[in-house]
Amino acid sequence: MQLTCHFLPQNDGRCGWYETLPPPPASTPLHGEVKADWVVLGAGLAGLAAARRLAELQPNAAIALVDARRVGFGASGRNSGFMVDLPHNLNSHSYTGDQSADRKLIQLNRGAIDYMREIVQRHAIECDWREQGKLHGAVETHGLRALEAFAKGLAALGEPCRELDAREMKAVTGTGFYRAGLHSPGAVLVQPAALVRGLGATLPENVRLFEDTPVREINVGNPHTLVTDKGRLKAPRLVLANNAYAAQFGQLGLKGRLLPVYTYGSLTRPLNEQELADLGGEESWGLIPADPMGTTVRRMGDGRICIRNTFTYNPNVSTGESRLKRALVAHQRSFDRRFPMLRGVELEYTWGGALCLTRNGGTPFGEIAPGVFSAVCQNGLGLTRGTISGKLIAEYALGVESELLDIMLEQPKPQLNPPEPLLGMGVRSTLAWKEWQAGTEL
Ligand SMILES: Cc1cc2nc3c(=O)[nH]c(=O)nc-3n(C[C@H](O)[C@H](O)[C@H](O)COP(=O)(O)OP(=O)(O)OC[C@H]3O[C@@H](n4cnc5c(N)ncnc54)[C@H](O)[C@@H]3O)c2cc1C
Incomplete structure (x- = not known):
């Protein structure tokens, strides 16, 4: 079976998280033929976790990890940096709701946070790791209702949270924009590109990392052969951790089931002393919107503010200049609404990045062809889900059993999408409608 990576x-814009880090040391692209016991495609959170875990479990195995770009350049270094323990949509809306599904997802997410915390501490990875939880903010009436439902769900699950009124929200964020909020303590906030780069720099010795090495073709067989511009990687076992790019692999049953969707971020320049004083509030916080189509905001300890919103359907898994310009306009509008005291603070970086979603929130986790294992598709929550998918796919492939693996294997498989052009029309119009409904939550 031959897979072509069309x-x-x-580049997808200039990612502020990546650009504000010092330049990385020179990369090691693949040259010539390399044989390994395992090859992992994609060095995002999922691929890094898979390669690390394989190496931990098989210290004598040779593991090759390959990425088209530098570690930290992809979506795993482009996100808003929320490692969330709670699913955004709780099933437990009431005391009679399905609490066991929520509890299992929380267990998976906390498994990811625990695994990551241990790595970050052991290797002293500098990624602004903050165990400070997250805020949920609401502005519109439907946002307030969503917040209320979320709080009820948390109460049903016995999960702690603190409800905040408009005055308390202002005390934390400096802005009087939010009518109400909620703080849940379990999320960890990170500088995502720093985290991912740190993970890449501290891989076990039996992992060889090949960056700047786009894989053009995969011949699935025994062994599998990954063809790159200047070489070939051969291994009997392959882990796919290439996010939405896997949606082009029809022969593996992934095409027609995955949804490549983009979302966009912007980062301001650092605020000066006067601007920080005008803003007020706490030095560092992260807020997700009560309406899922709304705007995520983070204030960083270094005085920058990050804004994320806008979703687009991108079947070619890339975005263009005009789309990035429109994202910047949307970000500036959202920023100005929230921070009228910071007029004139420019958004220095704007970028897009790929999410891999499925219609039913399902995942193609598992062995999808002989010797081909999938850790793709994090349904928008790659910091935790990507990490745990990568760790667990390694354990699954090596027959290591655990409660977390059972939970992962219980997750639904991705539903089939309608054919194009119906799919594109449907996704685009749904996104536009939901964005319009979000109103000033955006
Ligand atoms: C703006 C934004 C904000 C977000 N905010 C959050 C958040 O706060 N919290 C959260 O949990 N999630 C968030 N996400 C989602 C999260 O970033 C993703 O779910 C996650 O990064 C996916 O991880 P991954 O390892 O599966 O994929 P990726 O990080 O995309 O890794 C896949 C890798 O495969 C490589 N690759 C693909 N094709 C090839 C090829 N042919 N050859 C070689 N290499 C290839 C890519 O270069 C890439 O590095 C956000 C995403 C964006 C874009």
Whole structure:
């Protein structure tokens, strides 16, 4: 079986998290033929966790980890940096709701946070790791209702949270924009590109990392052969951790089931002393919107503010200049609404990044062809889900049993999408409608 990678990772704007880090040391692209026991495609959170866990479990195995770009350049370094323990949509709306599904997802997410915390501490990875939880903010009436439902769900699950009124929200965030909020303590906030780069720099010795090495073709067989511009990687076992780019692999049953969707971020320049004084509030916080189509905001300890919103359907897994310009306009509008005291603070970086979603929130986790294991598709929550998918796919492939693995294997498989052009029309119009409904939550 031959898979062709028509869509390769592109630049997709300038990511502030990546650009504000010092330049990385020179990369080691693949040259010539390399044989390994395992090859992992994609060095995002899922691929890094898979390669690390394989190496931990098989210290004598040779593991090759390959990425088209530098570690930290892809979606795993482009996100808003919320490692969330709670699912955004709780099933437990009431005391009679399905609490066991929520509890299992929380267990998976906390498994990811625990695994990551241990790595970050052991290797002293500098990624602004903050165990400070997250705020949920609401502005519109439907946002307030969503917040109320979320609080009820948390109460049903016995999960702690603190409800905040408009005055308390202002005391934390400096802005009087939010009518109400809620603080849940379990999320960890990170500088995502720093985290991912740190993970790449501290891989076990039996992992060879090949960056700047786009894989053009995969011949699935025994062994599998990954063809790159200047070489070939051969291994009997392959782990796919290439996010939405896997949607082009029809022969593996992934095409037609995954949804490549983009979302966009912007980062301001650092605020000066006067601007920080005008803003007020706490030095560092992260807020997700009560309406899922709304705007995520983070204030960083270094005085920058990050804004994320807008979703688009991108079947080619890339975005263009005009789309990035429109995202910047949307970000500036959202920023100005929230921070009228910071008029004139420019958004220095704007970027997009790929999410891999499925219609039913399902995942193609598992062995999808002989010797081909999938850790793709994090349904928008890659910091925790990507980490745990990567760790667990390694354990699954090596027959290591655990309660977390059972939970992962219980997750539904991705539903089939309608064919194009119906799919594109449907996704685009749903996104536009929901964005319009979000109103000033955006
Ligand atoms: C703006 C934004 C904000 C977000 N905020 C959050 C958040 O706060 N919390 C959260 O949990 N999630 C968030 N996400 C989602 C999260 O970033 C993703 O779910 C996660 O990064 C996916 O991880 P991954 O390892 O599966 O994929 P990726 O990080 O995309 O890794 C896949 C890798 O495969 C490589 N690759 C693909 N094709 C090839 C090829 N042919 N050859 C070689 N290499 C290839 C790519 O270069 C890439 O590095 C956000 C995403 C964006 C874009």
